[in-house]
Amino acid sequence: MNTVFPLDPHPGVLVVGAGVAGLACARDLAHKGIPVTLLDRGRGVGGRCATRRIEGQPVDHGVAFLHGSDPAFLDAVRSVPGATILDGWPSRIEGTGTPCQPDAFAPGERRAAYAEGVTAFPKMMAAGLDVRLVTTVLAMHPDGALWRLDLAGGGTARARFVVLALATEETLALVDGLPPGDLELEGARHLLRMVASSVPCLTVIAGYPADAPAPAWDVAFPETSMILKDVVHDSAKRPDPKWTVLVIQAAARWSRQHAGEPVDAWTQGLLAETARLFGEWAAHPTWTQVRHWQFGRTESGNELAGPLVVEGAGGRTLGITGEVFAEGGGVEAAWTSGRLLAVRLAERTKG
Amino acid sequence: MSEALAHLEEIVDHEREHECEGIGAKRLCVRPVSVAVLPTRFGDFHIVAFWNNRDGKEHVAILRGDVVGREDVPIRMHSECLTGDALGSLRCDCRDQLEAALRKVGSLEFGAVLYLRQEGRGIGLINKVRAYALQDRGLDTVEANRALGFRDDERDYAIAAHMIFSMGMKSVQVMTNNPDKMKQLQDLGVRVTGRIPHVMPPNAYNRFYLETKAARSGHFIDFSGRAHLPEQAEPVVVEGMPEP
Numbered sequence: 335m336n337t338v339f340p341l342d343p344h345p346g347v348l349v350v351g352a353g354v355a356g357l358a359c360a361r362d363l364a365h366k367g368i369p370v371t372l373l374d375r376g377r378g379v380g381g382r383c384a385t386r387r388i389e390g391q392p393v394d395h396g397v398a399f400l401h402g403s404d405p406a407f408l409d410a411v412r413s414v415p416g417a418t419i420l421d422g423w424p425s426r427i428e429g430t431g432t433p434c435q436p437d438a439f440a441p442g443e444r445r446a447a448y449a450e451g452v453t454a455f456p457k458m459m460a461a462g463l464d465v466r467l468v469t470t471v472l473a474m475h476p477d478g479a480l481w482r483l484d485l486a487g488g489g490t491a492r493a494r495f496v497v498l499a500l501a502t503e504e505t506l507a508l509v510d511g512l513p514p515g516d517l518e519l520e521g522a523r524h525l526l527r528m529v530a531s532s533v534p535c536l537t538v539i540a541g542y543p544a545d546a547p548a549p550a551w552d553v554a555f556p557e558t559s560m561i562l563k564d565v566v567h568d569s570a571k572r573p574d575p576k577w578t579v580l581v582i583q584a585a586a587r588w589s590r591q592h593a594g595e596p597v598d599a600w601t602q603g604l605l606a607e608t609a610r611l612f613g614e615w616a617a618h619p620t621w622t623q624v625r626h627w628q629f630g631r632t633e634s635g636n637e638l639a640g641p642l643v644v645e646g647a648g649g650r651t652l653g654i655t656g657e658v659f660a661e662g663g664g665v666e667a668a669w670t671s672g673r674l675l676a677v678r679l680a681e682r683t684k685g
Numbered sequence: 686m687s688e689a690l691a692h693l694e695e696i697v698d699h700e701r702e703h704e705c706e707g708i709g710a711k712r713l714c715v716r717p718v719s720v721a722v723l724p725t726r727f728g729d730f731h732i733v734a735f736w737n738n739r740d741g742k743e744h745v746a747i748l749r750g751d752v753v754g755r756e757d758v759p760i761r762m763h764s765e766c767l768t769g770d771a772l773g774s775l776r777c778d779c780r781d782q783l784e785a786a787l788r789k790v791g792s793l794e795f796g797a798v799l800y801l802r803q804e805g806r807g808i809g810l811i812n813k814v815r816a817y818a819l820q821d822r823g824l825d826t827v828e829a830n831r832a833l834g835f836r837d838d839e840r841d842y843a844i845a846a847h848m849i850f851s852m853g854m855k856s857v858q859v860m861t862n863n864p865d866k867m868k869q870l871q872d873l874g875v876r877v878t879g880r881i882p883h884v885m886p887p888n889a890y891n892r893f894y895l896e897t898k899a900a901r902s903g904h905f906i907d908f909s910g911r912a913h914l915p916e917q918a919e920p921v922v923v924e925g926m927p928e929p
């Protein structure tokens with residue numbers, strides 16, 4: 335069998351998913367001297383904390399801004415070396431629709447973004463960690479006292495400790511194939527099915543000449559639209575932007591209804607609605623890009639109190655974490671859930 | 686107007702602008718906002734409703750007599766349980782515990798029940814119902830229940846401590862079977878001068894506690910065959926119960 339790592343089995347923890355949850359978990363384990371390797375199918379770290387460079391200008395097309403109330407999280411957000419923090423962003427809010435994260439504007443909650451793009455945060459967390467990008471885990475199997483992961487391209491990786499730090503549906507895709515019989519695993523699986531509630535989000539990134547009538551707000555949550563969840567004035571985060579950029583995110587229901595259509599069709603639908611609400615100029619961007627988030631945000635009401643740790647034969651251990659495994663949802667919850675799991679795994683890797 | 690009520694109104698008035706740095710790791714701040722007389726079937730009380738800096742949950746203190754500036758105030762912390770407290774669910778013992786606390790405090794010269802609103806968010810009522818659903822399927826495993834962990838003790842203690850300070854209680858005696866509760870309050874700066882065991886009278890619904898056989902690894906199985914989840918974060922003690 336073809337293993338991708340010099341050491342087989344891996345001597346520490348294999349973390350699947352280098353989003354904020356996986357990174358937070360891996361970082362704390364590494365600080366405790368435990369060997370960790372992260373696997374992610376993406377070309378960069380961060381998962382749904384995603385930034386693209388378009389014509390030299392960073393654009394956040396997933397997470398629009400970070401928010402939280404835990405002092406430790408806020409400290410981490412404020413201490414990203416080399417990044418220009420935009421403390422308090424967004425400050426200009428248009429509309430009274432529900433924010434993407436209903437808690438984002440609750441009392442005690444602080445908000446922030448980065449001029450360089452939101453991936454500054456996960457990149458900082460990944461510094462010094464062993465991350466294998468473009469590495470997709472297709473399936474997992476118990477293998478004696480170990481877990482074996484099958485990777486796209488034919489490789490495998492084995493370890494006693496495996497962490498899944500993915501969207502709940504992606505976790506279920508991997509654990510649903512595991513053989514039945516273990517009660518703890520059954521309980522965990524059933525619980526995952528109960529909280530699997532990620533809603534899709536069709537996203538259009540639209541670029542306009544810098545002299546377009548830029549909106550006077552940072553984020554709009556239109557309360558009257560059945561189509562739009564929010565529109566982010568992304569270029570308001572950039573010093574001296576070359577383009578005025580809007581990131582247009584569709585409502586969950588509309589996303590579900592239109593995901594099967596040609597990209598052009600839903601792009602036009604979202605642009606037309608943006609123009610209807612904010613002015614005809616918005617209907618004619620100079621360029622557009624799109625992103626279809628299949629598992630976007632989690633519906634509120636589905637958060638759990640902490641991660642799952644399922645121990646199998648011979649000490650084979652599976653940790654499950656991600657944004658739903660902590661209160662509040664969003665990036666702060668992902669961060670907290672990853673750290674909670676690290677604490678619990680560190681106890682076990684020593685024993 | 687009674688002297689006790691006058692003292693409470695003074696406090697509400699005085700705290701009108703209160704918003705401090707907060708208590709505990711979560712930096713929780715509460716502010717007494719309104720006060721009134723509350724006659725109940727368990728005795729005559731005052732009720733004080735609190736604002737807090739975290740969410741829309743309105744915590745309340747149910748006060749007996751004049752507690753302002755008092756030493757050794759008997760207090761009971763109770764975490765809201767909609768299914769038990771209001772609906773009379775038999776899946777937990779919350780209602781019995783609450784009634785026992787109100788009866789007890791109602792029989793004293795002064796004391797307080799701090800009623801902490803926990804339910805309603807992701808971690809709360811929804812997850813409690815999920816825990817029940819797993820139980821119904823025989824899948825209420827240790828890990829699943831832990832992840833559903835519908836209690837946030839840390840928050841409870843911080844809110845309770847702040848309420849104690851806001852009400853100007855100088856020291857308290859905690860009605861609990863869990864000595865850890867006293868320590869948690871002390872760590873937050875509350876002067877705790879004693880513990881009062883919290884004993885419930887036996888009734889048709891909690892009789893099974895009196896049979897040691899009912900205990901399975903610390904969980905009590907009731908007559909319907911269901912485990913009672915420890916929703917109030919402390920061991921239940923029913924009058925006449927054999928020592929564990």
Ligand SMILES: Cc1cc2nc3c(=O)[nH]c(=O)nc-3n(C[C@H](O)[C@H](O)[C@H](O)COP(=O)(O)OP(=O)(O)OC[C@H]3O[C@@H](n4cnc5c(N)ncnc54)[C@H](O)[C@@H]3O)c2cc1C
Nearest residue numbers: 351353354355375381382398399471630656657664665668
């Ligand atoms: C459009 C949108 C807007 C949002 N806006 C905000 C916001 O403004 N503020 C906020 O706080 N939150 C926001 N959120 C929510 C936020 O993005 C998430 O809560 C958070 O990023 C989740 O982090 P995570 O680590 O749990 O998961 P993810 O970020 O999804 O990380 C999972 C990682 O696993 C990888 N992966 C998945 N399957 C496999 C596999 N089989 N093999 C290998 N790798 C795999 C993925 O590539 C990904 O990198 C938004 C989400 C979306 C979609």
Ligand SMILES: [Zn+2]
Nearest residue numbers: 704705714715
């Ligand atoms: Zn305060």
Ligand SMILES: [Zn+2]
Nearest residue numbers: 766769777779
């Ligand atoms: Zn209850």
